[in-house]
Amino acid sequence: MEPTYDATGGGSGKVLVTRIAPQGWKRLRDVRLAALAESPEMFGSSLAREQGFDEAEWRRRAARPATFLACRDGLDVGIAGAYELDGDWRLAGMWIAPSVRGTGVVEALVDACESVVREAGATTVALGVMADNSRAGTLTSDWATGSPGSGGMSATAGTS
Template sequence: MIDVQAVGPDDWKAWRELRLAALEEAAFAFGSQLADWVDATEERWRERLSVAGAYQVIASIDGTPVGLAGGFPADEESNAELVSMWVAPAGRGHGVGNALMTAIEDWARSTGATVLDLSVVPGNDPAHNLYLRNGFEDTDEQGDLMADGVRRELVMRKQL
């Protein structure tokens, strides 16, 4: 059974463990790099989970954490953004990605957002396909520059 729980600053150790695993296993998929976070202090992790208006979740299967995602208010009043999504290899193919996305979408709607954006790295076909299956559409917008300084994330959008 998949359980998705909201987390806050007091859950920093569980978030840290998953986030570091994500940055190690799928470094190509994130703007942040493992080196940016591996030596981060408790205070920095707590701050990451204390951003005003944000919503972070951890998904578990039978008590074992296997995924995480975050939702942040966007610059535009009616938009929200899905960030930091990752599912551990042991959780893939079990509906964890869908459960994480549903949690963030529900949060976004509860804030009054009517649009949910996300960014995906070109070539990350499993994630891209998950997002398409969940109603996101490709846009012509380019996201942030990736750590390699060459590639840009691709922005996807879903009307809520």
């Protein structure tokens, strides 16, 4: 069973955030491909490349320690992950479906990612965004001042 988190967003209905596991590989694949189709410039990959991944690769990606999917009204509408590299934590790979941007989905995903970082004993997490992503730039400003989620994490934010 995949752990889930309920959160009330600013839009209609609750946001259900699931920490994905290998058995959820199809959901992960579908959201990731939707993200690459809608915002290809925001990721270090391409839709064509990832469409070529087989089930084993998607299961491997779903087995990562902390990748989350956000669901609202029965539809997967967002993705994000918290990853540790050499002792530093980073929130990466975030995407929110255009129809639910600004409705609390991002905050629910940030809260879920922050919970993993806190469980690991860390007190800071970094978020990098593309320089031309103005909405994410607002998130990084809010997050750096401690307001996007309820987790109270200290954050470093920057653009690439």
